[in-house]
Amino acid sequence: MSAEKITQLHRAAQQYLNQAASNKNALKQSHQACVEMLKLDPKHADAHFLLSMIALNMQQMTKAIELNKVAIQFAPQNAEYWAFYARSLSLVNRYEEARTAIEKGMKLGSNSPLVNDTMGVVLSRLGEHARAVELFNKAIGKQASNPSFCYNLASSLKFLGDFKQAQQAYEKVIALNPKYYQAHSALAELNLSTKTNNKISRLLTLLESVGKHVDGELHLCHALAKEYECVGEYEKALQALERGNSKKKAQLAYTSKDDDALFSVLKTTFSQEFIDKKHLGFKTTQPIFVLGMPRSGTTLVDRILSSHSDVVSAGELQNFAVELKKLTQTPGNKVLDPNTITAAKSIDFRALGERYLQSTKPVSDQAIHFIDKMPLNFLQIGFIKKALPNAKIIILNRHPMDVCLSNFRTLFAINFSYYNYAYNLLDCARYFHQFKMLMDFWQSSYPNELLEVKYEALVANPEEQIKRILAYCELPWQAECLAFHNNPAPVSTASSVQVRQPINSSSIGRWQRYGNALEEMQNYLQKHDLCE
Template sequence: MPDPAALYRQAVDALNRSDWTRAYWLASSLLPQCDDHGGVHFVAGVAALHLADNRRAHAHLQRAVRLSPTRPDYLAQLARVLATARATREGLEAAERAVALGPSDPVTLDTLGVVFSQCNAYARAASMFMRAVQLQPRAANMRFNLATALMFVGDLDAAEREYEACLALDPRYWKAHLALSQLRRQRPDSNHVERLQSLLATVEEPAGRLYVNLALEKELSDLGEHARSLQHLRAGKAAWRQTLDYDIRRDERIFDAVRRGFDAAPERPGHASREPFFILGMPRSGTTLVERILSSHSEVASAGELQNFGVMLKRLSASTTSRMLDEDTLARAAAVDPAELGRHYIESTRPLTGSTAHFIDKLPHNFLYAGFIARALPDAPLICLRRDPMDTTLGNFRQLFALSSPYYDYSFDLVDTARYYVLFDRLMAFWHERLPGRILEVRYEDVVRDQEAQTRRLLDHCGLAWDDACLAFEKNAAPVATASLVQVRSPIYATSIGRWKRYGNGLDDALAVLRDAGLVDASA
C-alpha cells in the first residue's frame, strides 16, 4: 500500500500545477483511508470544481469545512462553488465566514474577490483583490481582477492603472487589452491602436485574435474609422466562431419550447410580492439605462443581473440536464408550482435584497422566462426595452458576452445575431398575446428624446411616486457591472441612435434578414 502521506503530497503538488484530473484521482484514492482528513477533501473539491463537477466539488468542500472549520481557504473555495451554482445567499454567507477567519494568503483573498464579484458585491470584491495584489503584486491575473472590480465601482483611473500593470506583467493577457479599450472613449492623442496592431501580427490562437481584434474595433470606432473597425470586428468574432458547435436552429428549438412550456402549464396562483422589478429585453437595448433611472429612486435598489429565476425554475423542474434552459427543463416547467417558484426566487436573492422596498433584477435574457415570471410573481412589474432592430443587432454583435455561456453563441456571426433578434421579437409578440398589458414596453430612443415622460411611465407602471433623483441617474453611485458601465455614469446622450448607419453597406447581410422579417422598413 503506498504511503498516504506521500500520496497526499503528490495530490497537493498536482493541484498546485493545475493538473486537476491527477489531483482528483490521487485524492479520491486516499479517501477510503483518509475520509476524516480535511485536506484530502479540499484537494478533491477544488479539482472537481475545475473539472466542472459542481456536485462532487460541493460535497467534498462541505466535508473539508466541517473537518477543518478554521481554514479560511477551505471556506473560500466552498463559497466559490456556491456562487458558481448561483446559490448567491449561501455563497455570500460562506465568503463572509471566510473573511471573519482572517485570510492572509493572496490566492484565498483573490478567490473571495471572485465570489463577491459573482454575487454582485463589487465594493467588497475590490477590497479583497486589493489585499491580494498587495501580497502578490506580480500576479497578472490578480491585477486584472482588481482592475475589473475597480471599474465596476466607478474608479476608472485606478482601473486603468491596474490594467496597464497587468499588461506590463503579461502583454498576452488578452482580456486586459479589450477591457482597457472599453474603459474610456479613445482619442487621436490617446489610444492603443499602434500597440494593438503590432500585437495582432504575432497572435495565432483564437482567443488572442478575438480579444485583440475587438479592442481594435472599439478604438477605431471611437476614432471614426468605421470601415476598418468593422473589418476587425468580423475577424475577431470569426476567430472564435470557428471554435463553436453552433447552429441557429438550436435557439429556434429553445424559443419554440418556451412557448410550449408556458401553454402547457395550468393557471395557478403565484407568490404575492411587489418587491422585484424585472427589466428585460435584448442585451445592448437600454436595459442598464432604465435600471439606473429606476434605481435612483429612494425606494429602489438594483440587484444586478441575477440568474436566480432561471436557477430556481431549473431546480424545481427536477431537470438533470447540464444546461440551465433547454427543452427538457421547459417540458418539466408545467409541473412547477408558481407560488413555490416565486417564493424560492425571492428567498434566493437575500441578502443582496431586502434593504429597500423594491429591487431590480436586470437580466436581459429573462425575456425567455417572462411568462413564467408573470405567473410566479403576479404583482411584479415587468419592463421590456426595445431599440431599433439594426442598432440592437449591431450592439449584440459588437459585444463580447461570457465565452463560457452557450446562450450568446449567436453573437459571433452578424447574420445569426439578426436571426436571433427575429426570434426575440416573435417571442415578445407571444408574451403580449398571452399576457395583455402585463409587460410595459419602453423604447430606448424615447427615453433618450424625452427622459422625463418615459420616467413617469416607468414609475407609474411600478407604482412609485415621483422622485427627482430619477432624472439625474448619472449621479447614482451604485456599482455597475454591465457593458454600459461607462455610459451610464454620464448624462443621457443620443449619439448611439442610428449607429448602424455609420457602416454604410457593411451590414447589408443583417439588414436583409430584418427586412425579410418585416422588422425594418424596405427603404432603410
C-alpha cells in the same frame, strides 16, 4: 511511518493539482494521492479540500461543494476552506450561502494572497466591489507580479466607476503578461483612447503572434474594433470584429436553428388554454423584471429605477431560470431548453415564486422592491407571470439595426451558449426577429400587464418616460431618477461606462456610421418589416 507517508502523499497531491493546466493526467494523479491519504487518515481535512479542488477543476460543482464542506467540518478555522467554499457556492448561484461562508472566511482572515483574491472574487460576484478592491489590493501587496490579481482589481474598479485607476490596473496586467488577452478588450471598453493616444499599433503586433488562440484573437479583435471606432475608422472596426467573431462562430458550430426551437416551443407551450389555466403563484410586489434584447437599454432603466429610494438593483440574476430548471429536474447543462420548457407546464408555480424570492435574499431581503435585469428573462415572461403574478415586467425595445450591431460588437460571456448568435450580423438579425415575434406573443397573451419602453423615446423625452415607468411600477416621482448618472452603486454589465454619463443620444443611429457594410443585415430586417 504513517505520518511520513501522509506528508509525502500530501505534497504529491498538491504538486499534481498545480500541474493540472499543463498535464492531462495531473488531476487523476492528485486524486489517487488524496484517496491514499484518506485511507491512512479519514479525517485529513486538506485531503478532502484538495479533492474538492479537483472536482471544481472538473466542473463537478455539487461534489466540490460537498467535499469542501467536509474539509470545513474537520478544520473550521481555515479561512482558505471558507473562501473556496463560498466561491463554489457563488458559481452555482447559491448566493445567500456564499455570503454566509465568505463572511466567516473574512472574519478568520488570511495572509495568503490567493485566499484574499478568492474572497475578493466572491465579493465581486455578490456585487460588493468596494470590499473586493480592499482584498485584491491586499493580495497584490503580497504578490504584485500576479496578473490575475491585477485583472480582478481592475474589473471591480471599473464596475465602481473609477475608470482612471481601472485603466492603470489593466495596463499593469498587460505589462506583466501581454498575452493576458481579456485585459486588452476590457481596457478598450473604457473608451479612453483618442486619435493621438490609442492602442492600435500594440494590438496589431499582438495579433500577428496570436496563432490558433481563438478566444485570444476574439479579445484582441474586439479591442482593436473599439480603438478604430475611437479614431473614426469604422470600416476597419467592422473588419476586426468580423475576423474575431467569425473564427469564434466556426469553433462553436452554431446555426440560428439552435435558437429557433427554443422560441418555437415557448409559443407552443403557452397555448391560450395554459395561459388561462389558474395557477397559484406567489403574490409579492417585490421584484421588478427589466428585460429585452441585450444592449437594448436594460442597464439604463435599471439605473434609473434603482436611483429611487424604494428600489435596489440585484443585477443580472440567473436565479429564475435556475430555480425553474431545479423544479423540472430535466437533464442537461442548459438552464432553459425545449425539454425544460415542456416539463415546466406541470411544476408548482407558487413554489417556483417562493424559491426565486428565497434565492435573491442576499439583495432583496430588506428591499421594498428589487430589480432583476437579466435581459434574457424575456424568454421567461410566461413563467414569471405564472410564478409571480404581481411582479412588474418592463420590456426594452430599441431600433433593430442599432441593437443588432451592438450585440455583434459586444463581448458577452464567452462560451455562454445563449449568446452564440452574437458572432454573426445576420444571426443577430434572425435572433432579433425571433425576439420581436415572441414579444408580440407575450404582449397579446398578457394585454396591459407588461410595459414596453422604447430606448429612443426614453433618450428623447427622459422625464416623460421615467414618469411613465414609475407610474407602472406604482412608485412616486423622485427627481433622483432623472439624475441616475450620479448613482454611486456598482455596475457590472457591458454598459458600466455609458451609464455613468447623463442620458444622451450618442449611440442612437450608430449603425449609420458603417455605411453599406451592414446591408445584408438591413435587407433581412426590412424583408421582415422590422425596420425601414
